[in-house]
Amino acid sequence: MSKCKREHEFLSLTRELLDSDQVRMMGRWRHHGPVTTLDHSLFVAFSSYRLARFLGLDTRAAARGGLLHDLYLYDSRDKSAHPGNQCFDHPRAAARNAAALTNLSDKERNIILSHMWPLGGALPRSREAWLVDLVDTVCAALELVRICRPSRLRERLGVRPLAASPA
Ligand SMILES: [Fe+2]
Numbered sequence: 001m002s003k004c005k006r007e008h009e010f011l012s013l014t015r016e017l018l019d020s021d022q023v024r025m026m027g028r029w030r031h032h033g034p035v036t037t038l039d040h041s042l043f044v045a046f047s048s049y050r051l052a053r054f055l056g057l058d059t060r061a062a063a064r065g066g067l068l069h070d071l072y073l074y075d076s077r078d079k080s081a082h083p084g085n086q087c088f089d090h091p092r093a094a095a096r097n098a099a100a101l102t103n104l105s106d107k108e109r110n111i112i113l114s115h116m117w118p119l120g121g122a123l124p125r126s127r128e129a130w131l132v133d134l135v136d137t138v139c140a141a142l143e144l145v146r147i148c149r150p151s152r153l154r155e156r157l158g159v160r161p162l163a164a165s166p167a
């Protein structure tokens with residue numbers, strides 16, 4: 001499959017989410033170093049989609065679960081924005097926001113809730129959940145050592161972050 005066709009298929013699986021304010025809003029906050037939560041989530045979603053396709057797994061669940069796995073929607077550096085422990089609590093916040101945004105399948109919900117395993121959260125219950133868990137770890141490491149620029153993927157896919165409203 002050509003790069004163009006791959007990107008087109010990924011966009012068709014995630015279009016409803018990419019058009020939403022909630023997903024585009026993730027571009028407001030930095031997640032790993034200079035990488036925003038939106039760019040990280042797109043990197044995880046697209047990489048998970050590609051691997052799921054290669055392995056013959058559920059590409060829709062991998063793409064959508066990957067895109068929504070960090071949909072906690074606050075600045076993780078702002079301690080007043082989240083009272084508990086970010087590492088353990090953010091998968092539950094992301095699952096709540098994702099369920100309010102879209103008709104989430106049980107598999108997609110478990111992908112979100114288990115993406116921090118074994119540090120916290122639920123046990124992955126599908127091959128797609130194990131895949132997103134692994135891809136998230138690898139993407140985070142690549143972002144932290146700054147050997148990739150996920151913002152390029154976002155630009156190529158034509159996803160525009162939602163600007164913060166003026167105070
Ligand atoms: Fe996360």
Ligand SMILES: [Fe+2]
Nearest residue numbers: 040069070136
């Ligand atoms: Fe993540």
